[in-house]
Amino acid sequence: MANLFVDGKYGDRGIVLGNEAIARGALEAGIGYASMYPGTPASEIIIALDKNKKNIKNLYTEFSLNEHISLHGAIGASWTGIRSLCAMKNVGLNVASEPAHFLAYTGVKAGLVLAIGSDPGAPSSSNEQDDRWYSLHTYMPIIEPSNIQEAKDFTKKAFDISEQFSFGIILMAPSRLCHNAGILNFGDCSDRDLISGNFKRDPENYLNLFNLAVKNHKKYLERNELLKKYVYNSELNMIIDAQISSTKSSRIGFISSGIIYSHLIEALNFINADNYKILKLGITFPLSEELINKFLDNLDEVVIVEEAEGFLEFQIKKIAFEIGYHGKIHGKNVFKAYGELTIDDVINGVAGFLGKAAPEYFTAAVNKSEILSDKTPQRMGTFCVGCPHRGTIYSILKASGYSNTDSKDRDVIIAGDIGCYTLGLLPPYNAMDWLTCMNSGLSIGQAISIADKSKKIIALVGDSTFYHSGIPVLMNAIQNNSNILYIILDNSWTAMTGHQKTPSTKTDIDGTPIPNSVNLKDLLKSLGVSYIKTVDPNSVKRFSVIIKEALTEKGLKVIIAKRECILQEERRKKIKNIKSKTENSPEMFYELQKERCVKCNECFVELACPAIQSAKENGINNGKEYYFIDPVSCVKCGVCYEVCPNSAIRKVEFNLHPVINSALNPESQLSFLGNK
Amino acid sequence: MKKFNIAITGLGGQGIITAGTILKNAVLDSVMEDVSGSERRGGAQREGYVEAFVKYIFYDSIAELQNPRKNMHSPMIASGDADVLISLEPLETLRAASYVNKNSVIIFNTNPHIPISVRMGKNKYPELDDILESLYGITDNVFYYDFNKLSLENFGSIISCNVISLGVLFAKTNIPVSKNVIENILLKGSKAKDNLRAFNIGLNL
Numbered sequence: 001m002a003n004l005f006v007d008g009k010y011g012d013r014g015i016v017l018g019n020e021a022i023a024r025g026a027l028e029a030g031i032g033y034a035s036m037y038p039g040t041p042a043s044e045i046i047i048a049l050d051k052n053k054k055n056i057k058n059l060y061t062e063f064s065l066n067e068h069i070s071l072h073g074a075i076g077a078s079w080t081g082i083r084s085l086c087a088m089k090n091v092g093l094n095v096a097s098e099p100a101h102f103l104a105y106t107g108v109k110a111g112l113v114l115a116i117g118s119d120p121g122a123p124s125s126s127n128e129q130d131d132r133w134y135s136l137h138t139y140m141p142i143i144e145p146s147n148i149q150e151a152k153d154f155t156k157k158a159f160d161i162s163e164q165f166s167f168g169i170i171l172m173a174p175s176r177l178c179h180n181a182g183i184l185n186f187g188d189c190s191d192r193d194l195i196s197g198n199f200k201r202d203p204e205n206y207l208n209l210f211n212l213a214v215k216n217h218k219k220y221l222e223r224n225e226l227l228k229k230y231v232y233n234s235e236l237n238m239i240i241d242a243q244i245s246s247t248k249s250s251r252i253g254f255i256s257s258g259i260i261y262s263h264l265i266e267a268l269n270f271i272n273a274d275n276y277k278i279l280k281l282g283i284t285f286p287l288s289e290e291l292i293n294k295f296l297d298n299l300d301e302v303v304i305v306e307e308a309e310g311f312l313e314f315q316i317k318k319i320a321f322e323i324g325y326h327g328k329i330h331g332k333n334v335f336k337a338y339g340e341l342t343i344d345d346v347i348n349g350v351a352g353f354l355g356k357a358a359p360e361y362f363t364a365a366v367n368k369s370e371i372l373s374d375k376t377p378q379r380m381g382t383f384c385v386g387c388p389h390r391g392t393i394y395s396i397l398k399a400s401g402y403s404n405t406d407s408k409d410r411d412v413i414i415a416g417d418i419g420c421y422t423l424g425l426l427p428p429y430n431a432m433d434w435l436t437c438m439n440s441g442l443s444i445g446q447a448i449s450i451a452d453k454s455k456k457i458i459a460l461v462g463d464s465t466f467y468h469s470g471i472p473v474l475m476n477a478i479q480n481n482s483n484i485l486y487i488i489l490d491n492s493w494t495a496m497t498g499h500q501k502t503p504s505t506k507t508d509i510d511g512t513p514i515p516n517s518v519n520l521k522d523l524l525k526s527l528g529v530s531y532i533k534t535v536d537p538n539s540v541k542r543f544s545v546i547i548k549e550a551l552t553e554k555g556l557k558v559i560i561a562k563r564e565c566i567l568q569e570e571r572r573k574k575i576k577n578i579k580s581k582t583e584n585s586p587e588m589f590y591e592l593q594k595e596r597c598v599k600c601n602e603c604f605v606e607l608a609c610p611a612i613q614s615a616k617e618n619g620i621n622n623g624k625e626y627y628f629i630d631p632v633s634c635v636k637c638g639v640c641y642e643v644c645p646n647s648a649i650r651k652v653e654f655n656l657h658p659v660i661n662s663a664l665n666p667e668s669q670l671s672f673l674g675n676k
Numbered sequence: 677m678k679k680f681n682i683a684i685t686g687l688g689g690q691g692i693i694t695a696g697t698i699l700k701n702a703v704l705d706s707v708m709e710d711v712s713g714s715e716r717r718g719g720a721q722r723e724g725y726v727e728a729f730v731k732y733i734f735y736d737s738i739a740e741l742q743n744p745r746k747n748m749h750s751p752m753i754a755s756g757d758a759d760v761l762i763s764l765e766p767l768e769t770l771r772a773a774s775y776v777n778k779n780s781v782i783i784f785n786t787n788p789h790i791p792i793s794v795r796m797g798k799n800k801y802p803e804l805d806d807i808l809e810s811l812y813g814i815t816d817n818v819f820y821y822d823f824n825k826l827s828l829e830n831f832g833s834i835i836s837c838n839v840i841s842l843g844v845l846f847a848k849t850n851i852p853v854s855k856n857v858i859e860n861i862l863l864k865g866s867k868a869k870d871n872l873r874a875f876n877i878g879l880n881l
Contacts, residue, residue, distance in 0.1 A: 013704050040717075147749070148712060179717055180714040181693075182712025183700075268745070270754065347754055365777060368774060368814060376771045377794055377800070379723070379724070380793075427796060428795070614790065
């Protein structure tokens with residue numbers, strides 16, 4: 001089957017993810033440069049381009065070390081005349097905010113689009129920030145698509161607007177759009193054969209100092225005014241007039257944008273409210289005073305339906321004041337400013353405001369879910385079976401004596417950071433004392449080590465996060481002689497966002513060696529770290545002894561917990577097995593012997609490997625509970641074998657062929673083996 | 677306009693997203709048909725909650741297709757608005773029960789996966805009978821099977837639970853898509869033979 005993402009043309013239809021639609025829009029616009037530091041929910045934007053780049057002419061893709069670098073990269077490409085796409089998650093813009101604040105000063109040459117995946121409800125983030133507010137000072141125009149089709153079409157259009165007004169354009173995509181999968185009607189791609197960059201000096205725009213900066217500040221404010229005229233006429237915005245005027249409903253209007261607009265339309269249909277005037281904003285910065293004036297005309301009341309703190313409400317109320325609008329403007333008095341604004345929230349808000357009833361089956365389901373939620377224990381993510389981070393977290397808790405407790409009185413402080421290992425903050429581990437932004441672990445920890453000398457401090461960081469912005473933090477800690485234990489959890493990949501390479505990645509998934517990979521130990525030495533130990537995090541007993549030891553030493557200590565992400569290791573095994581399949585090779589598995597197990601919970605609760613499960617004897621509800629290792633999910637990492645204090649877990653070796661069909665019942669596996 | 681909403685829920689690694697994608701590929705042939713629906717991917721970890729929505733739209737007329745009040749759809753399913761709930765884990769069935777109404781069909785896997793809080797003894801995992809009682813309190817149309825067992829017995833792994841459940845979907849609901857279309861999609865995909873067999877196992881449950 002042809003690859004639609006690459007070869008699709010006008011008239012083709014396919015199922016794509018919102019993120020892929022954004023990438024495809026950029027491809028249709030003829031980009032030649034795409035960069036990002038991976039971050040959920042935006043990662044698939046650049047992944048889609050990167051994995052197909054062999055089949056796309058003149059496309060360079062880069063998973064940069066951080067967002068600051070990746071946005072600068074896109075700017076550089078634009079200055080050579082190459083259209084560029086940069087993507088990042090919401091908090092990425094904090095890191096990239098510096099280049100973002102200069103982009104209006106310098107302007108662009110070829111179109112530049114910055115796609116931002118926001119994360120309301122924070123299912124994959126450490127905050128819910130609404131990046132649109134940045135544009136009040138960066139002056140980057142904001143485009144907000146409402147569905148998959150618009151995600152592609154608006155991205156394509158954004159490149160033209162970027163070039164016409166010499167601004168980098170922000171394309172806002174919340175997770176509900178990034179991860180909305182559905183039909184996309186493809187367009188044609190630009191002819192990209194002739195693309196070749198050519199940097200020309202442009203000192204008037206690119207040099208900013210003293211009065212040069214002031215002059216460029218004035219220039220972009222002028223460009224912003226011109227852009228507002230364009231916004232007034234742009235088809236990206238749309239006014240839907242009331243069908244029957246001179247009714248009461250025709251004097252109430254709704255304003256919305258992005259994915260929330262799609263909730264609004266569905267909500268209005270849900271409650272059969274089809275005669276209200278609606279303003280759909282495809283461009284949410286800058287707003288056109290003229291357009292808002294045109295919409296507010298004839299309206300007594302307007303409701304702004306949006307997520308977070310009310311960016312549109314803030315701007316529209318200012319415009320309303322300037323034009324002397326005397327009606328009422330509602331927004332955050334109707335809709336909450338925190339958490340995800342769901343379709344249910346919009347139905348409830350709109351129905352409540354209009355004094356209309358939501359359908360009976362909707363209210364019945366909402367009421368029912370409140371009753372059911374009491375009966376439904378929460379399910380939180382945890383480390384994958386065989387994840388090396390489980391070994392690290394377990395070893396830290398053993399060394400510090402904080403297993404299975406969430407006590408607030410601890411003498412060993414454990415600083416968290418961003419990555420898969422962040423899951424260690426959840427029960428049963430409760431292994432972290434704070435989690436905010438990238439590399440907050442060591443930097444906050446360093447100050448605490450100075451301010452509170454009674455505590456011992458362990459700071460965690462993953463390899464990708466360390467290379468993102470951790471090196472200056474570490475140097476700062478070294479130079480100020482901090483008393484801290486820094487554990488770098490080096491699993492060789494940026495695992496959480498889909499396994500992008502880090503500078504530590506030495507071998508690609510197919511076994512290809514990666515040139516220029518960094519020797520982390522050498523790097524640490526050259527930074528001036530004298531205490532460096534490398535351990536296998538799955539050797540938990542040894543690891544916890546080393547941690548205990550390190551905590552007694554003064555100064556800055558680094559332990560590298562080195563083991564590849566289990567998902568990648570397993571994938572590599574599969575690829576190898578396909579290449580050289582050997583039958584009847586000796587295999588092994590771990591068995592939890594029911595008769596020896598005293599259910600001390602060392603493996604089941606403290607280590608909490610999901611492959612160790614419980615069942616009731618004879619399958620009866622109130623039968624005696626026992627633990628077993630689920631052979632289907634176990635990856636044979638052996639950590640449970642090491643931690644069991646009663647030798648109830650044993651290693652069984654056998655030949656592969658007789659066991660193939662007996663994976664169903666863990667006990668039946670052993671029947672043919674006898675007891676070794 | 678005719679709509680048909682399906683919510684698919686379960687845990688990471690169960691093939692929830694794949695099941696949704698198979699269903700979505702069924703309506704590519706006509707501009708009068710549309711499908712979308714958001715996915716909760718929940719990071720790379722294997723224990724987290726995952727869901728995929730499949731919202732089919734069948735327009736009555738070109739005018740309706742072009743009407744901005746009608747042609748825009750939320751990627752989410754509102755409470756009570758799912759025609760079908762497919763869940764590959766019993767507890768997650770209970771969690772997602774807010775999507776269904778008294779006319780909806782619930783199809784779920786009885787094989788439990790115990791969350792950490794239960795493991796720690798802080799919560800109790802509900803008994804199957806209690807789950808059924810809650811579900812029957814919403815709708816009479818509840819179908820449940822041990823998909824893990826069926827998949828293991830037939831394929832030696834639990835990888836086919838999702839496709840077996842799709843077979844049940846076509847056997848037990850009035851989904852306005854032809855099962856031949858789904859069979860053709862499975863035929864074009866990887867592991868076509870196993871998937872077609874799994875689909876048929878579900879069809880005959």
